[in-house]
Amino acid sequence: MDRRWSALILTGGTSNRFGSDKSEAILQGKTLIDYLISSIPAGVPVVIVGPARDEFATTIRVVQDDSPGGGPVAGIAAGLPLIETEYVSVLATDMPYSAALVPLLMKDLSDEVDGAIVVDEEGFQQPFSGIYRTLVLKRVLEEIAPVSGQSMRKLLNQLHVKEVRLSADERHLLVDIDTPEDLIKASVDSLARIPTRNESGNR
Known part of the structure; x- marks a missing residue:
């Protein structure tokens, strides 16, 4: 287990396009926030920017955003003081499979770059x-x-980041749930039925 990184999760709150708090939406029997947490390897520190929930493990640290509605950069700024590892992966609950990409990205880290980031098929x-x-x-x-x-x-x-392109078999990990229709598609899509990396229930 590489313990050099932590997960910083942005919950985002209520979305106008989704109509409610996306982190509470259900995918494969779990809320999106629980799905994302369960896919993070055991032993990796987790910091969540958003409301505290009783069901969160005691090892998870939760912080409130000082600038509600201030956007993701403000959310990152709120959570970053709690990060104590060399690297941090910034994750969002509407991309529930993204934690599975971190081991791939870590292979592209070096002293010459500030990090590594996925680029999609359009180059974004x-x-x-x-x-x-x-x-x-x-x-x-x-x-x-x-x-x-x-x-x-x-x-x-x-930031000087290394851009990483995904193979055809990995692109489904970029699923982004912005609307109820996206959630329905993810729920029925066979690609959405990937096992979490922590199926044994260590979190």
Whole structure:
């Protein structure tokens, strides 16, 4: 087990397009937040930016966003002070399979880059399928402050990241659930029936 990274999960709150809190939507019998947590390897520290829930394991740390509605950069800034590992993977509950990409991304880390990030078939970077050097991310957040309302693009532009393209067999891990229709499709799609990396129930 590589313990150099932590997972920073953004729950996002209520979505206008989804109509409710996406993290509470059900996929394969689990809420999206529980699905994502269960796919993170045991022993990896987890920090969640969002409301605390009684069902969270005591090992999971939860922090509230000081700028509700301030966007994902503000959420990252809220959770990052709790990260104590060399690297952090920023994950979002509407991309429930993204944690499975972290081991792949870690193979592309080196002293020459600030992290590694997936790019989709159109060549767009996927910030919530990435892993970043924690100290560099903290420095950049200080440089672009105030963070409320800042775009992920502005944050990423300050980082030197290695871009990673997925194979055809891996692209389903980028499933992004923005609408109820997306959830239905993910639920019935055979590609959605992937095993979690922690099926034994260590979390």
